[in-house]
Amino acid sequence: MKILFICDPIANFKIHGDSTIALMVAANDLGYSVHYALPKAIFANNNIALANVTPIDILIKTVDLNAVTSPWYKEHDVLHNLDLTSYTAIMVRNDPPVDTEYYYLTQILQLAENNGAKVINNSYSLRNFNEKLSILNFPQFISPTLVSRNKESILQFMEQHGDCVVKPLDQMAGRGVFKLAKNDVNTYPILELSTNYFTTSVMVQKFIPEVVYGDRRVFIVNGKIISHCLHRIPQENQIRGNLAAGGRGEVHPVTKEDYVLANAVVEWLNEHKILFAGIDIIGNKLTEINITSPTALRQIFSHNGIDIAKLVIESIAP
Numbered sequence: 001m002k003i004l005f006i007c008d009p010i011a012n013f014k015i016h017g018d019s020t021i022a023l024m025v026a027a028n029d030l031g032y033s034v035h036y037a038l039p040k041a042i043f044a045n046n047n048i049a050l051a052n053v054t055p056i057d058i059l060i061k062t063v064d065l066n067a068v069t070s071p072w073y074k075e076h077d078v079l080h081n082l083d084l085t086s087y088t089a090i091m092v093r094n095d096p097p098v099d100t101e102y103y104y105l106t107q108i109l110q111l112a113e114n115n116g117a118k119v120i121n122n123s124y125s126l127r128n129f130n131e132k133l134s135i136l137n138f139p140q141f142i143s144p145t146l147v148s149r150n151k152e153s154i155l156q157f158m159e160q161h162g163d164c165v166v167k168p169l170d171q172m173a174g175r176g177v178f179k180l181a182k183n184d185v186n187t188y189p190i191l192e193l194s195t196n197y198f199t200t201s202v203m204v205q206k207f208i209p210e211v212v213y214g215d216r217r218v219f220i221v222n223g224k225i226i227s228h229c230l231h232r233i234p235q236e237n238q239i240r241g242n243l244a245a246g247g248r249g250e251v252h253p254v255t256k257e258d259y260v261l262a263n264a265v266v267e268w269l270n271e272h273k274i275l276f277a278g279i280d281i282i283g284n285k286l287t288e289i290n291i292t293s294p295t296a297l298r299q300i301f302s303h304n305g306i307d308i309a310k311l312v313i314e315s316i317a318p
Contacts, residue, residue: 002033003313004053004084006105007093010036015068019297020093022065022309025072028058030313032088035079039094039105042084049084049112062310066302084112089316090119092126093293097170103127120316121291125274132169132203134289137268141261141286144206151198154191158182163207166194179207210283217296218254218262219308220277222315223270225262226308229254230296249296251303261286276312 007020015021024034034056041052055076060068084090090112096102109123135142146157147169158164158180168176176194180187194202214233219226231250254262258281265279265286278294280287297308 001031001088002035002086003027003316004051004087004090005034005036005093006039006042006051006090007036008095009038010056010073015072017298019295019309020293021072022062022297022301023091023093023312024056025058025060025062025065026307026309026313029062029310032313034058035087039101042105042108044108044111047111048115049108049117050081051084052078052080053082054078062301062307065298084109085115085117087117090117091316092119092121092123095293096131098130098292099170118316120312121274121276122272125272125291129272129274129289129291130169131288131290131292132167134291135286138261138264138286141264141284142205143208143285143287146204147201148204149195149198149201151191151195154195154202154204157204158187161206164204165207166191167203167205168194169201169203180204205287208282208285208287215280215282215287216252216254216258217294218258218279218281219294219297219300220262220266220269220279221308221311222275223266224311225254225259225266226300226306226311227254228252228300228304228306229258230299232296249299251300257284265289275315 005020005024013021027034035053036056037051037053043050057074058072059074060072090109092109106123106127109119113119113123133147136145144161146153148154159182162182164180166178166180178190178194180190214231217230217232219229228251231252233248233250261281262279269277274291276291276294278290278296280290300306300308
């Protein structure tokens with residue numbers, strides 16, 4: 001059995017927190033040979049999806065993750081022109097932006113799936129379900145939300161709802177997220193920059209005051225809600241709890257209220273055969289459905305030993 005990870009350069013992974021490391025180590029623990037490829041190394045020849053891949057030896061076990069300080073992998077020579085259908089599974093883990101190159105990658109992966117490959121998460125969903133836009137399928141659980149690049153529409157929405165936040169649709173880790181106050185002199189310049197002078201669509205949402213207490217990342221694996229979530233708490237005078245933006249993480253049990261919301265998302269994930277997702281909740285509002293490369297697995301494992309990475313890998317078994 002072998003598994004291919006499509007990911008960013010592994011030499012740049014943060015050894016103490018990267019979730020893809022946990023997934024690779026779990027795959028090795030479960031007997032898979034682990035290969036990786038950069039997105040640019042995936043290509044198509046006619047209707048055959050191919051890749052130039054690098055096999056790696058995993059030098060640690062999952063039990064070592066919390067204390068690893070030494071090199072955790074060893075690379076072998078690149079193997080050229082491997083048919084993607086030769087893998088037991090292909091895990092797509094490269095981070096956004098979700099741009100045209102990402103779109104083309106999903107098209108090539110679709111060729112592999114057409115020929116029998118198993119892609120996690122599947123290429124159709126990666127292509128069609130933007131992690132911010134996907135929440136629009138759950139109007140009962142979201143803050144009032146506008147997606148637009150039209151100046152008049154955005155200003156009317158703000159007039160109706162008061163303080164708002166604006167988010168780019170193709171980024172991650174809190175990048176480009178701003179609070180908008182109707183009477184703030186910076187609001188209009190922020191909108192100009194965020195929309196590239198009203199030529200690029202953004203998401204504008206009514207501000208959720210509970211954001212000062214943080215958001216919660218709830219994990220769903222193969223239709224099952226993981227019992228504990230990561231509560232990401234922003235720094236003082238910040239609204240972004242993302243760990244990459246300086247937020248602080250605490251692990252807590254998933255609340256009854258969050259189970260209700262998450263169960264609604266589970267039905268949607270199952271319908272679209274999405275195996276692994278991380279959903280974000282602020283207050284009682286759904287803010288994101290991350291299916292591209294959900295992170296924060298290591299924080300959960302460090303706190304109480306719940307091995308989400310292992311559950312993901314076990315779920316892809318033939």
